[in-house]
Amino acid sequence: MRVTFLGTGTSHGIPVIGCHCPVCKSTDPRDRRSRTSIIWESEQVRLLVDAVPELRLQLITAGIDNVDALLLTHAHSDHIAGLDDVRIFSERSARKFPVYGSASTLRAVRRRYDYIFRNTQKGGGKPQLSLHPAAKQFTFKGIKIIPVPLWHGRIRVLGYRLGNFAYLTDVSKIPDESYALLKGLSVLVLDALRSKPHATHFHLERSLAEAERVGAKKTYFIHMCHLLGHRETERRLPRNVRLAYDGLKISL
Ligand SMILES: [Zn+2]
Ligand SMILES: [Zn+2]
Ligand SMILES: [Zn+2]
Secondary structure, X not given: OEEEEEEOEOOOOEOXXXXXXXXXXXXXXXXXXXXXXXXXXXXXXXXXXXXXXXXXXXXXXXXXXXXXXXXXXXXXXXXXXXXXXXXXXXXXHOXXXXXXXXXXXHXXXXXXXXXXXXXXXXXXXXXXXEEEEOOOOEEEOOEEEEEEEEEEOOEEEEEEEEOOEEEEOOOOEOOHHHHXXXXXXXXEEEEOOOOOOXXXXXXXXXXXXXXXXXXXXXXXXXXXXXXXXXXXXXXXXXXXXXXXXOOOEEEO
């Protein structure tokens, strides 16, 4: 199994438009963060988690030609604003492209991308999607996928567990029953927005405490804002906790 971090930044992206802070002006490529998403792949299957505004550029940069399915964590714009770009996959395969998410996320997709789901004039081209509510546990092409319910402020979102890997973005509280789904992980990927507490995201200190509680062998932080520079922040972290950066690949 291999994971590629396509993007690791919070909703504004880094650099933030018009910001001249040290991180936004940094020349360290790890401080340039597009919106948070990953590719998870095995020999047979390639899954994309979230369809961010930079999706097309991310896939081209990472040299990814095809994706088999999309898993959505929630319907905030920084996680679904690139959805239209998956049309290349349904166009090439002449099959509907599978999208998984919670019932409420899928309802939001239908609402916000209404043109996809109604008859429109021919031409142009729209994604052809099949929407699948992510049940407690489901299988896609033989891969067992476990949705992990999380709180993101007051909204319910999903993380996903695939084998001994789990991906939890946009989270401010892990419900008690979800810890049971996170036992025995090799790698945990976890939200860490900034140093100061935030209403809808874990902040660094809390992320570290949660990483310890979950107890994965290695934890990578994601969804960082421009208040966390890569180099300075990593110095403050234990060795088994790292900041992910755009383009980072890990093998499991
Ligand atoms: Zn987000
Ligand atoms: Zn900045
Ligand atoms: Zn969000």
